[in-house]
Structure formats: structure tokens, C-alpha cells
Amino acid sequence: MTAPFPTRKQEEWRYADLDALKPVWEQFAEPLTLTIGAGDSFEDVWVPTGDDVQVKRMSIALGAGAKARLFVLNTASVYGRIELQVSLEADANFELFAANIGDGQSTNEIVTNVRHIGERGRSRQVVRSVLGGKAVGSYLGKVEVARGAQQTDGEQSVKAMLLNRGATANCKPELEIFADDVKCAHGASVGELDETQMFYAQSRGLDPASARALLLEGFVMGLWDNVADEAQREAICAAARGALRRVA
Amino acid sequence: MLDIRNLHATVADKPILKGISLSVPAGEVHAIMGPNGSGKSTLGYVLSGRPGYEVTEGSATFDGKDLLALEPHERAAAGLFLGFQYPVEIPGVSSLQFLRESLNSQRRSRGEPELSGGEFIKLAREQAALLGMDVDMLKRPVNVGFSGGEKKRAEMVQMGIMNPKFAILDETDSGLDIDALRAVGAGINRIMRAPDKGVLLITHYQRLLDYVTPDKVHVLNAGRIVRSGGPELAHELEREGYAEAAA
């Protein structure tokens, strides 16, 4: 039996494109599960497939001292959803570097639930969105710190760039903390391209579209600096560059 | 080469330039001096097409072309370069990528072949070295974390790479130490002193003009050129101040 189809009343599906999801729900109803054993490391790079609707739902359990690092580019032309449930035992480390890039009528969202169960866990989520047309880009990120998960260090850095009045960025970092000795930082901002930077680039010979693309590249590309595998880094950079040229 | 006639311009509906006429023939360097707020930077921005700087009257032609009809990037491709009074930082974009894309975009629109990665690095290394700058600085994001003086030196490296026909240099000397001033002065002469090139040198001080001798000096005050003269005018201004000299 598959899980029931979600409704917008559920917080984590609030901004979803359920019409686009409906026909493909069967294959995504059950999130993939991944267990990283104590002390092990996992790194992955998610590059878009090019399908109109792209959904990735994954639940990751990090054992004591385990590490997971994900680099994600979310840029579906209709609906893209990256959903992560992460639990961290003592000393585990989770890092997410993700971008939503959208234009037209697309909806791209990143929904995370990071649960610190053990002590001294560290999670870091960096999300950048670039949205043109009437695109919607969302980040819903919940960080839970369980009772006893002392010295947790959780960080969320979320920034969105809107290229068009019709575009929308939703950003909802959420903290639920049941321990007293924790550090949880979150910052969120929504902005537009800086006019002075635009003029500087144009005065050097870049036409407006190229100048925009270059500035946006600067905004997004830092996310992939630490991809260990060179070929994978190239792949995600190339895909992001392509998406930015489309949007800019 | 650059012909400005009766140029009026407003910023945020406020008249700033109030009828500037100025002609810089090929092969000449003209200095523009004038008190703070007199409109020097505004003139530079208007000539390079900054949005928000509106020309309300007059004309500017560059090699016979109507400069004011061109977009900023088309002016760059036509050979115009603005050295910024406050060079702009662009996080996340390396100077090398920024300059390579800019230069190749200019070359494309002029119908010239683009430079390959290797050719560009060679050029960048050469120009950085000539200005006494380590090419590694250009691997960093554009102007990010540069000191005031480093930014000005970097502007001159950019100018060397672009090799423009005409440069408007807005207080490139401000913020430079003595050695940097000498390097920048030599750079301006090397890059821009040629029979087919021209320079508009905006400055407050004689010291840069000791290295780059101007053919003419103009004094801008409240949006108008109130005096013009030879290199000796700059000395006079330095001695007597604007109030006396421009009276």
C-alpha cells in the first residue's frame, strides 16, 4: 500500500505543485533510505535529469561520527522537490549545499528535516535560489535538537535572488530545540541584482544578459567549491551555468 | 577623438552637468580638476552610460560616433574605458573570468577572434607584472578584499588587458602609496600614450600629473568648465586653491 497522497495542509507540502506530482506519486511515495554507519562518510552530487518533474525524497540516518555531504542542483522546468530527512547520532556531521534555479511557471523546493539526536552533532545547510519569470523557489528547513543533544551546532544560510517581479521565494527556517547548550544560526535574505555591479560589468564590455549571468554565477557557484570529485564538480557547475543562462 | 558639446545631465532629476564643452583630440591627455561634488565623476558616468544619469541636452561623439546612443557595453567595445573612483567588488567571480569574458565579448562585437584560455592568461600575467601585481591576485573574486590602493592598481591592470582607445580615469591616483603612484603613472603612459589614443584624467592632485603630463587642464565647478589651460594651470591650482584660481 502506498502512502496517502499529500495535501497542502501539511506544512512540508505547503508550496508543492501537487498537480504535477499526482501522476508520478507512486514512484516517490516511499522515500529512499540510506544509513551511514558509525565513522563512515558519504558524499553525493545531484545533478538534474532534465525531466519536467523531478522528485527526490531521501531519509538519511547518520551513525555516531558519520558524515554526509550533499551537493544539489534543483532546477526542474515544472516541479522539482528535494526532500531530506536526516538524523544525526553523536558527533555526526551533515552538510547540504543546494540551489533552486527556476524560471517560467516552475516550482522548485527544498524541504529538510534535520534531527540532532546525539551530542555534538553538526549540520550546515546552505541554499541559494535564483528565480525568474513567475517561478516559485522554496526552502523549508526544520532543525530539531532532541533532549540531551547538547553542543549541537546547526547552521542554515538561505539567500534568494529574484530577477522578476512575478517570481516568489519562500524561506522558512524552523528550530525546535529541547536541549540548552546548542548553537543554531540561521540567516535568510531575498534580494535583486546589484545595479552598481551590473554597470561595472557592462562598462567592461558585457552585454546585460551576460553581465546578469556572470553575477548570478558568482552568487551560486561558491556552493560547489568543495565537491571532492573533479568530474562531478564540473558536471554540476556546467548544469548550473546552463540553468542560469536560461533564467538570466 | 572625444567631442563633448554643451552637455547637460541630471541625476535623480537634479541638474549636475550644466553645459560642458570639451574636445580631446587623438594623442592628448586632458586633466579635469575641481572641487568635491563639482560633477567630475558624473561626467565619467554620463560618458560611459550609467543608468540613472540622464542627458537632457547636448551631445558627445567618439571618433565621430554618437556616444550617447550606445549602450554601456557597446561603448566599451568601441574602445572606451572608465577607471572607477570606487572600483566595484563582485563576490564569487574571479577577476580572470570576469576580464576574459569581458574582453572576449568586446572582441566578438568588433569582429575580432576571441582569445583562448591560454592566450588570455598570458596577457593577464604580462599586464599584471607590468603594474607590479601578482597574477594570483586576479584569481580572487573581483576586487573582493583588495585594499583601496590594490583596487586602483587592479583597475590599471584591467585597462592594460582591455587596451582601450580612450580612458576616463576617475581619481585613479587617490589611495595610492608613492611606489604605486609611480607604477600607475608609468602604466597610464605605457598603455594610453599613443597618437591614436586619448585620456581624460580626473584628479585632485598635481602628483599624478608629474608622471603623466597633461596637454590641457580643465577646471570643473558646479557642472561647468570654468577655466582651461596648459599643465601650468594644475600647479597654479595646487598653489592657490580652486577659489582663487577659478575666480
Ligand SMILES: Nc1ncnc2c1ncn2[C@@H]1O[C@H](COP(=O)(O)OP(=O)(O)OP(=O)(O)O)[C@@H](O)[C@H]1O
Ligand atoms: N544618485 C544621486 N542622487 C542625487 N545626487 C547625486 C547622486 N549622485 C551624485 N549626486 C550629486 O551630484 C553632484 C556631483 O557628484 P560627483 O560624484 O560627480 O562629484 P565629483 O566631482 O566626482 O566629486 P568628488 O571629487 O568628491 O569625487 C554632487 O553634489 C552629488 O551629491
Ligand SMILES: [Mg+2]
Ligand atoms: Mg568623483
